[in-house]
Amino acid sequence: MGYLIGKGEDAAFWAKLRQDYDIYAPKRFPKQGRFSDTDIIRYDRVESGAEIVFDEKSDYPAKEVLTPICQAILYFTEDEYRASKASQRPILLFMRPCDIHAMQHQEKIYLENGGVADLYYRRMRERVHIVLMECSEGWDTCFCVSMGTNRVEDYALAVRQTEQGLLFDVREDALKTYFAGQPAADFQPVFVEKNSVSVTVPEIADKELLLKLKEHPFWQQFNGRCESCGACTIACSTCTCFTTRDVIYGDNPAVGERRRVTSSCQVSGFDDMAGGISFRKDAASRMRYKMLHKFRDYKARFGDHHMCVGCGRCTDRCPQFISVTATLEKMAAAVAELSSASK
Amino acid sequence: MNNPIMPVPCEILSVKQESRHEYTYRVKTDIRPKHGQFLQLSIPKIGEAPISVSGQGDGWLDFTIRSVGKVTNDIFRKRAGDTLFLRGAYGNGWPLEQLAGKHLIFITGGTGLAPVRSLLNHCATDPGFARSVRLIAGFKNEEGIIFAEDLARWQKCFQTTYALDKDEKAGWRTGLVTAFIKEIDFHAFDADYAVLIVGPPVMMKYAGLEAVACGVPEEKIWVSFERKMSCAIGKCGHCRIDETYVCLDGPVFNYQQAKYLVD
Numbered sequence: 001m002g003y004l005i006g007k008g009e010d011a012a013f014w015a016k017l018r019q020d021y022d023i024y025a026p027k028r029f030p031k032q033g034r035f036s037d038t039d040i041i042r043y044d045r046v047e048s049g050a051e052i053v054f055d056e057k058s059d060y061p062a063k064e065v066l067t068p069i070c071q072a073i074l075y076f077t078e079d080e081y082r083a084s085k086a087s088q089r090p091i092l093l094f095m096r097p098c099d100i101h102a103m104q105h106q107e108k109i110y111l112e113n114g115g116v117a118d119l120y121y122r123r124m125r126e127r128v129h130i131v132l133m134e135c136s137e138g139w140d141t142c143f144c145v146s147m148g149t150n151r152v153e154d155y156a157l158a159v160r161q162t163e164q165g166l167l168f169d170v171r172e173d174a175l176k177t178y179f180a181g182q183p184a185a186d187f188q189p190v191f192v193e194k195n196s197v198s199v200t201v202p203e204i205a206d207k208e209l210l211l212k213l214k215e216h217p218f219w220q221q222f223n224g225r226c227e228s229c230g231a232c233t234i235a236c237s238t239c240t241c242f243t244t245r246d247v248i249y250g251d252n253p254a255v256g257e258r259r260r261v262t263s264s265c266q267v268s269g270f271d272d273m274a275g276g277i278s279f280r281k282d283a284a285s286r287m288r289y290k291m292l293h294k295f296r297d298y299k300a301r302f303g304d305h306h307m308c309v310g311c312g313r314c315t316d317r318c319p320q321f322i323s324v325t326a327t328l329e330k331m332a333a334a335v336a337e338l339s340s341a342s343k
Numbered sequence: 344m345n346n347p348i349m350p351v352p353c354e355i356l357s358v359k360q361e362s363r364h365e366y367t368y369r370v371k372t373d374i375r376p377k378h379g380q381f382l383q384l385s386i387p388k389i390g391e392a393p394i395s396v397s398g399q400g401d402g403w404l405d406f407t408i409r410s411v412g413k414v415t416n417d418i419f420r421k422r423a424g425d426t427l428f429l430r431g432a433y434g435n436g437w438p439l440e441q442l443a444g445k446h447l448i449f450i451t452g453g454t455g456l457a458p459v460r461s462l463l464n465h466c467a468t469d470p471g472f473a474r475s476v477r478l479i480a481g482f483k484n485e486e487g488i489i490f491a492e493d494l495a496r497w498q499k500c501f502q503t504t505y506a507l508d509k510d511e512k513a514g515w516r517t518g519l520v521t522a523f524i525k526e527i528d529f530h531a532f533d534a535d536y537a538v539l540i541v542g543p544p545v546m547m548k549y550a551g552l553e554a555v556a557c558g559v560p561e562e563k564i565w566v567s568f569e570r571k572m573s574c575a576i577g578k579c580g581h582c583r584i585d586e587t588y589v590c591l592d593g594p595v596f597n598y599q600q601a602k603y604l605v606d
Contacts, residue, residue: 073348074349074387076388079352083346083349113578113588114576114577114590114591116347116576117345117347118348118574118576119344119345119346119347119348121578122344123344207603210585211603240580241580242573242578242580243573243579243581244390244391244573244574245390246387246389246390246391248388256388258387258391263579263580263581265580270571271570271581271606272571273412273569274411274412274413275411275412276411277569279544279606280606285606296585297583297585297586300585301586
């Protein structure tokens with residue numbers, strides 16, 4: 001059963017929804033892009049469907065809602081301290097299939113790894129109701145079909161933008177009341193079945209091959225290209241790494257907070273220990289670490305999926321035009337070369 | 344909801360200077376870690392750092408800390424009666440069931456002695472725990488020597504080799520610990536032994552290679568890793584090597600696994 005929320009006749013619908021839900025979706029920030037006269041599209045709270053960008057891929061992923069770039073986790077006042085509090089309001093989060101899969105991948109780390117659930121992720125995740133944004137054909141850097149993340153079965157709402165307005169498929173019972181009285185429409189989301197780019201993730205047979213792959217000379221090219229800026233991991237739908245930072249408020253050293261801030265394995269210093277020991281000292285080894293996490297290590301730990309959902313945002317954001325799919329192809333060639341040499 | 348990263352305040356019972364840069368803080372707590380586990384120590388508004396437990400007893404834990412970072416430098420301003428924040432214990436610790444009743448060979452470099460100190464003391468107070476104990480402890484120089492009283496005590500109950508990397512010291516050897524591994528007659532242990540190696544990454548790598556070169560089977564070698572950590576509960580990603588999280592799956596690894604852990 002579907003509904004049409006007609007363009008220009010939707011003010012009351014969004015007002016009612018807003019009363020009970022915080023709505024987060026990709027939104028355009030004019031002139032805030034990194035080049036002159038360019039925009040940025042990223043997640044933010046929106047008031048209505050008119051603010052949501054449907055016809056372009058967001059520059060940054062939905063994870064920015066679930067795991068903010070910077071959040072307070074503890075507050076300190078003199079010798080007292082407490083955890084930060086969070087809103088209880090439910091969230092309608094507008095996400096493309098890749099972002100929905102990415103959330104499920106992140107859950108493995110935040111909720112399951114080590115048998116302990118992270119409080120800050122869990123309390124945010126529990127608020128989220130998934131709104132699937134239909135992708136009709138994807139964009140030039142997308143490769144979701146190769147990663148198996150093009151389809152989503154489980155959602156509260158699905159939405160498609162049309163000339164007449166927004167078509168919704170309503171799966172969650174609690175949301176049906178908001179659509180009462182709206183014109184019925186025949187709508188089921190369709191999924192992208194073919195991208196212009198496809199990849200095959202190489203199988204790394206054993207640890208001996210993995211060791212050889214880590215030493216393969218092809219990684220060295222990234223010493224000349226990668227700036228270690230971390231733009232790829234910030235734009236990544238699945239990257240979870242964070243660092244803990246304590247701050248003292250302004251001019252009162254008795255008060256402060258402990259923050260969780262997004263971190264990146266691509267930035268120098270990610271693995272630095274007190275005393276000056278560090279492990280991955282050049283861009284090549286950091287790129288190798290990221291690629292193997294995305295296309296080997298995560299799956300080796302958690303089983304079903306690779307840690308890449310094929311959204312292509314890392315390729316889109318790289319200031320040096322390093323393509324993740326081209327890099328994966330080079331990695332596959334190196335694996336093939338090493339495999340045939342060891343036979 | 345349970346918050347696994349919430350620290351608890353604990354009183355500092357005493358502070359003891361071990362060397363020019365290292366101090367041992369005895370902290371009042373009921374946490375009873377396994378030998379070789381670590382805790383997250385923090386000072387609100389400064390930060391957190393993973394520190395291994397260097398000693399333990401009823402109602403207290405020892406942490407031996409080197410003044411080499413933001414958090415650890417600030418800890419050095421703390422005195423008995425002040426408060427430190429703790430959470431943990433984390434990690435797997437030494438596999439006691441695989442060490443008990445065997446000849447144990449400890450090879451340590453510098454502050455790598457701290458993560459095995461409580462186990463060494465356990466061996467000293469409970470002579471039935473190990474068939475024999477051999478300790479090779481190396482330090483960069485005289486200033487870097489820690490646990491001097493323990494070293495003197497252990498000399499009486501264990502077979503010990505103490506060394507400085509380049510300097511001379513009466514009763515001590517000169518050279519890297521790797522140079523003394525071949526002096527051990529591993530065959531005399533009749534296959535009933537385990538080797539524990541802790542120290543800086545380079546020292547552990549070459550000590551492991553040297554032990555293997557001396558005929559020690561890989562499965563008899565255990566190492567303890569140190570890595571940057573931000574959460575210690577498998578979320579922040581800093582300590583990950585391949586599919587292994589040092590905070591969850593380590594810090595103690597068998598050499599069969601450790602030899603593949605290339606950062």
